[in-house]
Amino acid sequence: MSETISSFLTQDHRDCDEMFANLENIVASENWIEVEKVFESFSNDLQHHFNMEEKVMFPKFEEKTGMTQGPTAMMRMEHQQMLQILSQMNEDISKKQKDHFFGLSETLMMIMQQHNMKEEQMLYRMADSHLSTDVLFVVSEMKELKRA
Ligand SMILES: [Fe+2]
Numbered sequence: 001m002s003e004t005i006s007s008f009l010t011q012d013h014r015d016c017d018e019m020f021a022n023l024e025n026i027v028a029s030e031n032w033i034e035v036e037k038v039f040e041s042f043s044n045d046l047q048h049h050f051n052m053e054e055k056v057m058f059p060k061f062e063e064k065t066g067m068t069q070g071p072t073a074m075m076r077m078e079h080q081q082m083l084q085i086l087s088q089m090n091e092d093i094s095k096k097q098k099d100h101f102f103g104l105s106e107t108l109m110m111i112m113q114q115h116n117m118k119e120e121q122m123l124y125r126m127a128d129s130h131l132s133t134d135v136l137f138v139v140s141e142m143k144e145l146k147r148a
């Protein structure tokens with residue numbers, strides 16, 4: 001079976017989740033030098049995922065469906081919310097505030113799980129069906145998008 005928007009972006013959610021779990025483990029161990037490296041990886045992965053959606057997939061979806069104030073607008077807003085929390089987590093790391101960090105990371109985890117579920121169960125499926133013949137092109141454009 002060939003790759004779809006759903007399969008490609010869903011796998012990327014799993015990869016981000018894995019990096020997030022690594023980050024929580026390393027913060028728990030209070031190895032602050034490693035924490036900074038893993039935070040940077042997680043943060044880059046997440047930003048890159050959002051960029052693949054916001055710069056490639058969402059605009060294509062909006063163009064095809066004419067829906068600019070629908071699910072993609074909602075998802076963009078939630079990305080901003082998550083990035084906000086991420087930057088607060090970064091502050092906690094620089095101050096070595098482990099307990100406060102875990103409060104935030106729990107919140108991020110909840111928002112991210114709900115966000116990803118909405119994308120996987122609704123938006124990605126809609127995208128695969130509306131973009132139909134452009135699916136492979138959109139996936140390859142997402143793959144080509146440079147990382148920070
Ligand atoms: Fe998203």
Ligand SMILES: [Fe+2]
Binds near residue numbers: 013049053116119
């Ligand atoms: Fe996503």
